[in-house]
Amino acid sequence: MLAFFAQYSKLVDQAGINALLALSLSLSLRAGHLALAQAAFMGIAAYVGSIGAVDLHWTLLESTFAGALAAGIAAAILALPVARLRGIFLAIATIGFGEIARVVEINAPITDGAEGFSDIPNDAGTLAIYAALLATVAALFLLGRSKWALAIAATREDENAARGCGIDVGLVRTTTLVSGAVIAGVAGVLYAHANFFITPGDFGFPRMEQILVYCVIGGVTSSTGAVMGAAVMTALPETIRFLHDYREVTTGALLLAIIILAPGGLAQLWRRHA
Amino acid sequence: MLIQQIGNGVFLGAVYALFACGYALVFGVLDILNLAHAAIYMSAAFIALALAGAGVPLLLAIVLAIIAAGLLGILLDRVAFAPLRRRNAGTLAPLISSIGVAIMIQGIARAFFGSDDQPFPSGTFATAQLQIGSLRLGVVDVTVLGVAIAMMLALSSVLRFTSLGRSIRAVAADRIAAALLGIDVERTIALTFFIASALGGAAGVLIGLEFNSVSVDMGARIELKGLAIIVLGGMGSVTGAVVGALLLGCVETLSVAYISSGYRDAISFGVMFLVLVLRPTGLFGRRSLRAA
Amino acid sequence: MSAVPRLAVDGISVHYGGVHALRDVSFHIAAGEVLGLIGPNGAGKTTLINAVTGIAHLSEGGVSLDGRRLDGLPAHRVARAGISRTYQNIRLFPALTVEENIRAGAFSRRGAIREHELQALLERTAIAPTELPHVASSRSYGTQRRIEIARALAAEPRLLVLDEPAAGMNAQETAHLRGLIASVAREGASVLLVEHDMALVNAACDRVVVLNFGTVIAHGIPTAIARDPAVIEAYLGTSGAA
Numbered sequence: 001m002l003a004f005f006a007q008y009s010k011l012v013d014q015a016g017i018n019a020l021l022a023l024s025l026s027l028s029l030r031a032g033h034l035a036l037a038q039a040a041f042m043g044i045a046a047y048v049g050s051i052g053a054v055d056l057h058w059t060l061l062e063s064t065f066a067g068a069l070a071a072g073i074a075a076a077i078l079a080l081p082v083a084r085l086r087g088i089f090l091a092i093a094t095i096g097f098g099e100i101a102r103v104v105e106i107n108a109p110i111t112d113g114a115e116g117f118s119d120i121p122n123d124a125g126t127l128a129i130y131a132a133l134l135a136t137v138a139a140l141f142l143l144g145r146s147k148w149a150l151a152i153a154a155t156r157e158d159e160n161a162a163r164g165c166g167i168d169v170g171l172v173r174t175t176t177l178v179s180g181a182v183i184a185g186v187a188g189v190l191y192a193h194a195n196f197f198i199t200p201g202d203f204g205f206p207r208m209e210q211i212l213v214y215c216v217i218g219g220v221t222s223s224t225g226a227v228m229g230a231a232v233m234t235a236l237p238e239t240i241r242f243l244h245d246y247r248e249v250t251t252g253a254l255l256l257a258i259i260i261l262a263p264g265g266l267a268q269l270w271r272r273h274a
Numbered sequence: 275m276l277i278q279q280i281g282n283g284v285f286l287g288a289v290y291a292l293f294a295c296g297y298a299l300v301f302g303v304l305d306i307l308n309l310a311h312a313a314i315y316m317s318a319a320f321i322a323l324a325l326a327g328a329g330v331p332l333l334l335a336i337v338l339a340i341i342a343a344g345l346l347g348i349l350l351d352r353v354a355f356a357p358l359r360r361r362n363a364g365t366l367a368p369l370i371s372s373i374g375v376a377i378m379i380q381g382i383a384r385a386f387f388g389s390d391d392q393p394f395p396s397g398t399f400a401t402a403q404l405q406i407g408s409l410r411l412g413v414v415d416v417t418v419l420g421v422a423i424a425m426m427l428a429l430s431s432v433l434r435f436t437s438l439g440r441s442i443r444a445v446a447a448d449r450i451a452a453a454l455l456g457i458d459v460e461r462t463i464a465l466t467f468f469i470a471s472a473l474g475g476a477a478g479v480l481i482g483l484e485f486n487s488v489s490v491d492m493g494a495r496i497e498l499k500g501l502a503i504i505v506l507g508g509m510g511s512v513t514g515a516v517v518g519a520l521l522l523g524c525v526e527t528l529s530v531a532y533i534s535s536g537y538r539d540a541i542s543f544g545v546m547f548l549v550l551v552l553r554p555t556g557l558f559g560r561r562s563l564r565a566a
Numbered sequence: 567m568s569a570v571p572r573l574a575v576d577g578i579s580v581h582y583g584g585v586h587a588l589r590d591v592s593f594h595i596a597a598g599e600v601l602g603l604i605g606p607n608g609a610g611k612t613t614l615i616n617a618v619t620g621i622a623h624l625s626e627g628g629v630s631l632d633g634r635r636l637d638g639l640p641a642h643r644v645a646r647a648g649i650s651r652t653y654q655n656i657r658l659f660p661a662l663t664v665e666e667n668i669r670a671g672a673f674s675r676r677g678a679i680r681e682h683e684l685q686a687l688l689e690r691t692a693i694a695p696t697e698l699p700h701v702a703s704s705r706s707y708g709t710q711r712r713i714e715i716a717r718a719l720a721a722e723p724r725l726l727v728l729d730e731p732a733a734g735m736n737a738q739e740t741a742h743l744r745g746l747i748a749s750v751a752r753e754g755a756s757v758l759l760v761e762h763d764m765a766l767v768n769a770a771c772d773r774v775v776v777l778n779f780g781t782v783i784a785h786g787i788p789t790a791i792a793r794d795p796a797v798i799e800a801y802l803g804t805s806g807a808a
Contacts, residue, residue, distance in 0.1 A: 082551070089550055091307070092546070097543075099498055099543040100544060103539050147673070150666060151670075153662055157660060163642045164651055165642075165645060165721065166642050166721065168640075205497075209309075212373070213370070248385075249382055251377055254374075255370065256354060259358075263363065
């Protein structure tokens with residue numbers, strides 16, 4: 001048992017971080033907003049946390065707090081100009097934001113640029129990651145039982161009708177964006193400390209696509225789905241290792257199959273079976 | 275020196291324009307952001323590379339690669355988008371399925387060709403140069419510009435003067451009304467994808483030739499740039515894509531030459547962001563903000 | 567007559583582009599009164615509703631609810647001030663359950679809906695309790711219309727705006743709707759009813775406002791309106807049920 005864990009602990013850690021990322025995106029998606037800036041928030045927090053840990057000798061807790069705060073502030077600022085954008089326009093604007101963040105990370109002198117930032121203390125273990133995940137899942141579970149969940153779902157279904165019911169759609173958008181950013185920020189700092197080396201390329205569009213894939217495969221509108229999707233997609237490369245060069249093709253094919261045959265993702269398939 | 279830089283900018287812009295036109299066409303007709311476009315761009319470059327390596331004359335290899343890209347586009351639609359259309363699946367689903375296909379294409383390319391940058395076999399193209407005033411052009415540059423201009427003129431003519439062009443514009447305006455008018459919507463969509471993917475594929479082949487380098491990752495570099503271009507130009511507008519691409523090509527080349535190269539990408543995305551916030555329809559777009 | 571009307575619409579105009587959708591429209595609704603709003607298609611009825619509910623921007627004039635100015639407020643604030651509405655083309659939350667749809671209406675009022683209040687709403691709008699767990703989009707057309715009304719009533723509005731609620735309803739359903747409107751008015755809420763079904767308008771409304779080309783062309787009790795030459799001309803001779 002211990003041997004299994006030792007061999008797969010890296011994977012388990014990765015899965016935990018990916019689950020956090022998926023959960024952070026799922027909030028915006030549940031509100032019907034294609035806000036694809038999670039990877040950027042992750043990166044911002046990772047850099048803030050890492051720079052603090054290395055240059056200012058912050059503890060893990062301090063750098064996580066600072067990173068999440070930085071991500072939250074970035075989201076609050078981003079929410080303003082994109083307030084009136086919908087659908088694919090919102091997606092593109094947030095992707096653009098991500099690219100701007102990435103370029104800043106490459107060029108700002110404090111980040112050591114494209115070669116990456118290293119020597120981050122390797123103190124984010126499985127315990128820290130899963131504690132954060134558990135806290136997030138618990139918080140989202142409580143959210144699911146509150147009026148907020150209904151407001152978020154109504155916003156997704158029909159924004160104008162939601163307004164007619166007295167729901168402040170703008171507030172829903174901003175809160176889901178900022179809360180999602182904070183969660184992504186926590187994941188970012190943990191990622192940095194777990195890998196003790198980060199580059200701006202870790203937080204670009206490919207990462208964003210990955211996070212989107214976790215949510216879609218698991219099921220866009222539920223927390224369970226997000227976690228399932230992250231777990232499956234993190235484990236997948238390992239389980240299909242025997243396919244060697246055809247792993248990438250298999251991943252793409254799986255994504256295609258799910259979106260066409262089971263658009264509600266794994267969560268939907270699970271519900272059908274249960 | 276400035277003329278040379280502008281010239282380079284125009285060449286780069288011309289190829290960007292081909293790529294962006296493909297994006298704009300699909301978005302204009304179907305409201306889909308096709309994230310597999312860059313993968314087809316990359317595939318065409320590899321197909322041209324493989325053909326050239328097999329001894330096929332360069333010009334023929336280019337043409338065949340472009341046609342292959344077009345066919346790939348039709349296949350893409352059949353597999354990834356048509357089933358979703360039947361279901362009325364919304365905005366997110368086609369985006370995701372295009373990502374799925376893109377990953378598959380990348381995987382296949384990587385399995386066959388590996389991850390490294392690959393040059394065209396030596397002797398593929400002549401190294402003669404032309405001199406016009408203070409502008410120096412290689413044979414490759416002329417070929418690239420020539421093919422790009424030819425294809426964009428062809429696109430423009432098709433859209434403006436042929437019945438296919440009319441069908442495409444009708445389907446773009448209102449799919450249901452077009453069907454009621456007797457237009458074969460599915461066939462029109464398939465041909466739209468053929469054209470769009472051929473354009474994207476052409477861009478891939480030409481970039482590969484211009485820089486003499488083809489790699490599985492080349493799609494990633496241009497993908498987001500193409501996005502910035504169509505936003506700037508107006509998302510459903512082909513004219514906008516061309517204008518935006520030329521602008522971006524020149525701005526990029528000039529800023530690399532005269533300002534720091536590091537923030538070059540940030541400029542295009544910064545502009546894109548501003549456009550989305552201030553004037554989402556872009557320079558030439560005819561669509562207003564989509565409702566959720 | 568109380569001094570402050572429930573709804574006061576004073577000289578409102580709405581224009582965008584070069585189009586004058588509404589021009590100098592004024593009327594009042596008293597507490598507990600049912601006002602009908604009729605007019606040919608394109609007359610500006612929906613724009614007027616959108617202006618009252620805060621969706622359309624007023625170019626001139628003002629809207630007040632119980633003396634409180636509402637113009638300029640965002641739509642969700644107008645809803646919370648006490649105006650609820652239904653829509654011409656039903657706008658439920660399609661993937662949510664019937665119960666969730668109705669409970670969503672409660673965001674406009676203080677406190678969530680208690681169980682007995684929910685049951686009362688169901689009874690009033692003739693929705694069977696067995697409907698509650700089903701997804702709203704799977705319900706019949708008539709049921710969906712009633713769900714929308716229940717959602718609007720869940721907000722305990724001071725003004726209920728109904729946009730062509732009888733469209734697609736049969737005689738029995740329309741009669742039930744008439745009774746529902748009457749009971750809402752009896753409880754002190756005001757109703758603004760936009761309709762083409764003249765029989766329903768005549769039976770349910772205390773007064774009627776007639777709109778054409780964005781202006782009010784007639785204003786009075788239903789029987790007088792039916793005989794008004796300007797109204798008859800606007801409808802080109804059609805004065806019976808739609």
